Amino acid sequence: MANIRDIARHANVSVTTVSRVINAHPYVSDEKRERVQRAMKELGYLRNQQALTLSTGRTQRFVVVLPYMDHPYYGLFVNGLAKAALTKDYRLVMWQTEYRLDQERQALDLLKHREVDGAIVLSHTMTFEEMTTYRAYGPIAVATVGAPETISSVHVDHYTAFQAGLRVLAEAGHEDIGIILSRADSPSSIARQRAYFDEVASARERWIFSGYLTSEDGKQLVSAFLSEQERPRALFFSSDYVALGFLGEAARRGLRVPYDVAVLGFDGHPIGQAFGLSTMRSPNEDIGRALFDATFQEMTGGPVVQKSLTVTHIPGMTV
Amino acid sequence: MANIRDIARHANVSVTTVSRVINAHPYVSDEKRERVQRAMKELGYLRNQQALTLSTGRTQRFVVVLPYMDHPYYGLFVNGLAKAALTKDYRLVMWQTEYRLDQERQALDLLKHREVDGAIVLSHTMTFEEMTTYRAYGPIAVATVGAPETISSVHVDHYTAFQAGLRVLAEAGHEDIGIILSRADSPSSIARQRAYFDEVASARERWIFSGYLTSEDGKQLVSAFLSEQERPRALFFSSDYVALGFLGEAARRGLRVPYDVAVLGFDGHPIGQAFGLSTMRSPNEDIGRALFDATFQEMTGGPVVQKSLTVTHIPGMTV
DNA sequence: GTACAAGCTGAAACGCGTTTCAGAGCAAGC
């Protein structure tokens, strides 16, 4: 627990000199540098990160705000973030919100209290208007569309992405298409619904299945689907996990994919491949990486960045 | 950016009094308390967490060390950790190691530099001997077996757990059993191999498939399996994800489960259910919660805890 | 011989909240 002053005393130099040695400042004579280094070794000096943080005002930490840490949908984002953070010697404080507004606020309060240098928000229920009030306390980057110009954003445009997916289904000859959403009122779900009505002639409210978030939900969907009078011939999911849950249960119930119903996933999680799931791959790892970089750069005076990435179709056997 | 001294000046009291108001200390007259509160409101005071941290010596943070943040196997652990952390107003700093020793060391160095109050290690390649050298800097809790008595541990005993799984297969009439491991030399894999040789009469080296970590690996395994001359009639996996990857590909290649080969998973991830996967459920969320509690309690002077939890069989259609 | 730059050094201030300690005022107990 020796501190910098102990070292200074032991080496018979000033604390400034010790600090200079630690930070490899050139203006230290070889002799004193050596004395300091010896003292540090002898006393087992370890720099106190808390003091450093208070002194410099930089925490080397970002908070990552996301609804569920164990939802595989966020896995690739987080992976990209983690990799980027490592290269810049940054730490990630994970904050699980479960879509609760108070939790989102608590997470962004870390910014206010200087507990983190910036915030990366993967999904949120908070309005951008409210989010903007936190902007004065540090950079914020989101993975969603519609951010105001003060907030960095790297995302896929879910309207275009969904449009692309619907066209894949159309090209495969499907006209009667249903869509599966997570929360109906999230910005991305709203964009998806718009794309659905714009793109699909036979689109109808009854074929929008919303509230499906997990693979378990996907399993349940089979019953909901089978109980429909008029069924769509193809389903476009907004998560591979939900799609897989559906596939598994469908097989058990004798529903043949893609003959009875085609299935198109969304996100491109590796496990989809094992089951031959057709999907629209979203470059989530790239997004994670770019979100980190945006936040980092903005912190060092860089501009707000807003980037929109595109999805690509990964063919499988379910369409 | 007003600080406590600005408030004191504004309210015409000492900084001590301001601090007392902030911390709800009783010995403050109503009049001064009000003056201070008014000053805080007027100047928009926000407590600086960094200063608090330096002053109290407590960071309110634990580092969570795990190989891959996006590997679903760790999802439930992390979920349990996050929930417990929330109740104690603690933050989790996630550290992804990719099983690299230098990364594990860097993570535990946070402890040395007082950047976190404790460490929770979900998986590690570091020896317990080395880990013990970090113990002086704060509490450590691991999710693995074999920890020395200075290190808290909440885990499933993989020997017993694997034994239980092998008996499930035996009871279903399987004699020729193969096992699938992640890294062959990890402590849990070693325990699993021991259980395998102890429990299965026809056990053989060739039927130990190791190096299978992801669903993609599980998919690959089908080829490896099919190219065996003498094939086992049942496979016991050590991860549901790998098992699912196998199931998906097996179906595509016309390998019928469980007629041609039975499949038993391990961990109990929800998505397994959708595919009717038989599995041994590991109480990972409970473990996460308990690991947090152990670390927290130890920090406040509590004892080291070592707990072993058991797995339960979840029947499915693949055995 | 003078000026200016570069190398080296350390005292003091800074970031900011908490805690200790000393002291004043006042009421209750004997």
Place this chain on the structure above:
DNA sequence: GCTTGCTCTGAAACGCGTTTCAGCTTGTAC
């Protein structure tokens, strides 16, 4: 009347690394 104890208050020290600024020495340029 005196002791004891509680309420209230603030100065100063503490946690600890960085940065600014002033000052000294030595070297180089003209």
